[in-house]
Amino acid sequence: MFEGLAEKLQNTFKKLRGKGKVSEADVAEAMREVRMALLAADVSLKVVKDFVARVKERAVGQEVLESLTPGQQVVKVVYEELVALMGGTSSKLTLSPKPPTVVMLVGLQGAGKTTTVSKLGLFLRKQGRRPLLAACDVYRPAAVKQLQVLGNQLDLPVFSMGTGISPVDIAKGAVEHAVAHGRDMVLLDTAGRLHINEELMEELKSIKSSVRPHEILLVVDAMTGQDAVNVAESFHGQLGLDGVILTKLDGDARGGAALSVKAVTGCPIKFAGMGEKPDALEQFHPDRMASRILG
Numbered sequence: 537m538f539e540g541l542a543e544k545l546q547n548t549f550k551k552l553r554g555k556g557k558v559s560e561a562d563v564a565e566a567m568r569e570v571r572m573a574l575l576a577a578d579v580s581l582k583v584v585k586d587f588v589a590r591v592k593e594r595a596v597g598q599e600v601l602e603s604l605t606p607g608q609q610v611v612k613v614v615y616e617e618l619v620a621l622m623g624g625t626s627s628k629l630t631l632s633p634k635p636p637t638v639v640m641l642v643g644l645q646g647a648g649k650t651t652t653v654s655k656l657g658l659f660l661r662k663q664g665r666r667p668l669l670a671a672c673d674v675y676r677p678a679a680v681k682q683l684q685v686l687g688n689q690l691d692l693p694v695f696s697m698g699t700g701i702s703p704v705d706i707a708k709g710a711v712e713h714a715v716a717h718g719r720d721m722v723l724l725d726t727a728g729r730l731h732i733n734e735e736l737m738e739e740l741k742s743i744k745s746s747v748r749p750h751e752i753l754l755v756v757d758a759m760t761g762q763d764a765v766n767v768a769e770s771f772h773g774q775l776g777l778d779g780v781i782l783t784k785l786d787g788d789a790r791g792g793a794a795l796s797v798k799a800v801t802g803c804p805i806k807f808a809g810m811g812e813k814p815d816a817l818e819q820f821h822p823d824r825m826a827s828r829i830l831g
């Protein structure tokens with residue numbers, strides 16, 4: 537993950553770190569390299585421009601810390617700005633004061649929704665919660681079965697009503713079932729499509745208005761780079777997202793989506809999928825991610 541970006545930035549900063557004195561030209565050269573590295577990682581041009589401008593401004597009119605060399609100070613500014621770019625602090629799920637908390641996962645087909653619903657169920661159970669998974673994807677062949685199989689493997693209950701019924705009714709049924717059986721979280725696995733279309737959005741809006749989820753999270757494939765960000769913008773505009781789950785960050789994702797989503801949409805990344813296994817879901821921490829990138 538982020539190998540290309542990390543390697544480039546680390547090379548740039550190796551040169552700077554050792555310097556006792558850093559000239560404006562040194563900063564300009566380093567920023568040119570940072571700009572190239574971010575663009576190659578598929579970060580959007582506007583995000584890159586703003587980022588570089590902020591770093592330059594702070595690095596040149598630098599607050600001087602005696603404990604650091606000027607080179608180290610530039611690196612520190614880049615680190616802090618990377619953390620800020622990804623949202624600053626990590627964002628948790630909002631829990632309803634009155635259980636169950638309803639979390640609706642949305643996204644395009646193949647993004648990793650169904651897998652992520654089960655991963656999130658496992659994650660929440662480890663935190664002492666009692667999640668119920670709900671199979672609301674009545675279109676993709678075998679989606680209901682897939683969720684049932686995953687639920688079985690992890691010993692997590694799955695609410696389903698087959699595929700001959702509207703997803704809105706399944707979502708409502710799931711919430712009622714959770715109330716009746718003392719489940720404090722309901723995770724809705726909704727249908728995706730290959731592309732965003734009106735039918736998909738209308739269905740998601742109907743589910744939203746009928747069960748009023750406390751969290752609507754977009755599951756999006758990090759490998760798709762700027763496309764992931766465009767998808768996020770679109771879903772956010774139509775549905776109002778509370779956060780994003782980036783999947784497949786373990787693959788050769790170049791990092792663009794992780795770095796741009798918050799800046800472009802304003803939605804925080806809440807979780808990151810790091811593999812196909814059920815326990816490969818991590819809470820997203822901007823500071824840890826920035827440290828990984830800068831080494």
Ligand code: GDP
Pocket residue numbers: 643644645646647648649650651652728783784785786787808809810811812816
């Ligand atoms: P859905 O159509 O959005 O419900 O997508 P699925 O949950 O069926 O996932 C599509 C594929 O992506 C499956 O093969 C998953 O195993 C895989 N997948 C999901 N999340 C991750 C992840 O974080 N890393 C990797 N490497 N694969 C993932």
